[in-house]
Amino acid sequence: xxxxxxxxxxxxxxxxxxxxxxxxxxxxxxxxxxxxxxxxxxxxxxxxxxxxxxxxxxxxxxxxxxxxxxxxxxxxxxxxxxxxxxxxxxxxxxxxxxxxxxxxxxxxxxxxxxxxxxxxxxxxxxxxxxxxxxxxxxxxxxxxxxxxxxxxxxxxxxxxxxxxxxxxxxxxxxxxxxxxxxxxxxxxxxxxxxxxxxxxxxxxxxxxxxxxx
Numbered sequence: 766x767x768x769x770x771x772x773x774x775x776x777x778x779x780x781x782x783x784x785x786x787x788x789x790x791x792x793x794x795x796x797x798x799x800x801x802x803x804x805x806x807x808x809x810x811x812x813x814x815x816x817x818x819x820x821x822x823x824x825x826x827x828x829x830x831x832x833x834x835x836x837x838x839x840x841x842x843x844x845x846x847x848x849x850x851x852x853x854x855x856x857x858x859x860x861x862x863x864x865x866x867x868x869x870x871x872x873x874x875x876x877x878x879x880x881x882x883x884x885x886x887x888x889x890x891x892x893x894x895x896x897x898x899x900x901x902x903x904x905x906x907x908x909x910x911x912x913x914x915x916x917x918x919x920x921x922x923x924x925x926x927x928x929x930x931x932x933x934x935x936x937x938x939x940x941x942x943x944x945x946x947x948x949x950x951x952x953x954x955x956x957x958x959x960x961x962x963x964x965x966x967x968x969x970x971x972x973x974x975x976x977x978x
Contacts, residue, residue, distance in 0.1 A: 773800040789818040818960040831861040864893030874955030882910040903929035920944040
């Protein structure tokens with residue numbers, strides 16, 4: 766994943782799901798790497814989680830553990846005092862942070878026809894904290910329209926996500942996602958079997974924060 770700032774993220778991992786009665790339960794683990802162009806370095810971490818599904822309900826909790834140390838650098842800011850320009854140099858430290866997130870979700874399946882999407886709503890929260898750095902934490906909500914019953918097991922979704930911490934308060938992002946399975950899987954939209962093929966929901970980015978030193 767590369768964003769408009771030319772920062773990059775990569776995630777490598779796997780998991781397992783199993784049907785147990787009227788439940789699908791699963792667990793997974795990942796190795797995460799994030800490259801920050803401003804710092805010209807990589808940040809590493811490991812993460813894992815557990816999940817449970819019924820036909821309509823789902824819940825999960827994920828944990829994130831950083832593996833990288835802090836990076837220190839000097840940043841310069843241009844200021845004007847009256848009509849006189851001045852430059853201020855700040856020593857800053859950057860470090861990725863440990864934390865967790867959790868959420869509960871529900872889906873409504875309106876129809877088995879391909880043109881009718883399922884509606885998915887999620888409500889949860891997250892918390893990332895390290896001594897000496899400002900805490901990142903708050904509620905998170907997500908809403909999706911998901912077209913499950915497309916040919917060859919393809920799934921397409923449109924959604925929005927909102928975060929509620931002190932830094933990202935009121936920030937809303939849009940998501941468009943196309944999932945194409947390897948091979949052709951049996952189409953079983955809006956059933957418990959369908960839960961076996963859902964993507965793993967977790968933070969794909971390495972969470973970091975800056976502070977003055």
